[in-house]
Amino acid sequence: MKKLAIFVVFSLFLFFLPFPSFAQVGVGITSYSIPLRGNVGDVYNVNFGVMNPSIYTIKVKVYPQCDNCINEVKLFGFKLFDDEEVLDEYFKLDKEIVDVPPGTTQQNAVPITIKFAPKLVIKKNLVFYTPEWLNFFIRYANKGYAGSFKIPYFTLLIGTRDFKGRIVAEILSYDGMKPGVIPSVASTLEVHVRGMPFESFVFLVLMIILIIVVILRRIGFHRVSSSISKLVKRKKS
Amino acid sequence: MQVEEKILFCLIVFLGIASLASMTMGQTNVASGPINASISQPISITASGNLTTGIFFTNGSTIGVQYPITDVTIKNNATANYWGSGYGTEYWVQSGSSNKINITIYFTACDDLKNSTLNAYINLTWNAGEGAFFGNGTTATTPSLNVTQDYAFKKVPNWALVGSKVDAGNYIYLRFWLDPWPNNAPSAIYNTTYKILAVEYGTYPGSASC
DSSP states (O other): OHHHHHHHHHHHHHHHSOOGGGOOEEEEESBSEEEEEEETTOOEEEEEEEEBOSSSOEEEEEEEEESSOEEEEEETTEEEEEEEEOGGGTEEESOSEEEEOTTBOSTTOEEEEEEEOOOSEEEEEEEEEOOHHHHHHHHHHOTTOOSEEEEEEEEEOBSEEEEEEEEEEEEEEETTBOOSEEEEEEEEEEEEEEOBOHHHHHHHHHHHHHHHHHHHHHHOHHHHHHHHHHHHHHHHO | OOHHHHHHHHHHHHHHHHHHHHHHTTOOOOOOOOOOOOOOBOEEEEEOHHHHHOOOBOSTTOOSSOOOOOOTTSOEEBTTTTOSGGGOOSEEEEEOTTOSSOEEEEEEESSSEEETTTTEEEBOBOBTTBEEEEEEESSTTOOOOOOSGGGBBOBTTOOEEEEEEEOTTOEEEEEEEEEOBSTTOOSSOOBOOEEEEEEETTSOOOOOOO
């Protein structure tokens, strides 16, 4: 009788154990659309939360995706390289990976802050794609070479920029286990940034030219040219 | 004073006046009070336990247990295709009940099924009626096999559309089949990672990446 009772209790214990293989796992974002609008120099924060409708703690990766951040640069119809925008120059997420407790709803969602702070001088990348005949030699030295390389450069943010994309929340693990199929949700992201107007840029350039001319007039063109020639002579000697 | 210096001086005076005006104009003493609203429009999904565990293709039409596939010329079932009550599927994705919008659900595979040791592949994508396929429906028994390209698996950067305009709280039930190609793939275990993405109905899912 005692053995039967122990067997029943043990069976019930096994029955109520949370079998992770049958755990429903989900993820959510508290806002299905996130618009970011502003001018260069504006600084503000936008908050959203990550939800977890499942009964296990989930580790979630949150990242932005852009649909129109890469522009092809062509010459006579031939693609030379890609010009890539860097989203970090416009906004940043304060966390990339968050642990979300079970049963997290809209009310107690784990907060993520987007700091929107577009800069006047922004970093961009030129992406060059190497031909396959060259990739063979590069991969001989570097097996992980993806067939392209980036050269960063800085430029002024002139005119407006409109980016479309999404903020994705993707499950990395639930209770420490990697899911076989990875659920993710995406919130639509729209970014509209107004940089320096083109007219202001022209004005700035004219001002700089004017200042240079005034300085040269004050000092005298002949003195500048003679000091340059002296410098050249010194280097030669 | 030279002409350029005069122009520069005028411009500096003009800019000074403009900045002073922008600082002072429009500043009026008005009492202000806060006006505040908090809006929450969530988007969420839940995947079934069997889907979260993974899609395990088994031999023929075996239910619940994964056996090695011996016939590579037929559409082999995933283990939970008919594992539910009334032979319903145990694979589903539910749109969150608190969603205020309809969602669209996409799937993609990170790669073909791969055995890293052998560096051998079983292709998932469409090849003249071969590959991996999904069936979808709004009840557990309705997903059926459609050997068409629309129902074939896709891999990055493409998404396969599995559920369009899914209302809050509604389910999309799924079944999966595999007709491996090439047929002379060496005996081994092959695997890959599979992703689900939910976006607002009518919006672009973007390029898939892993």
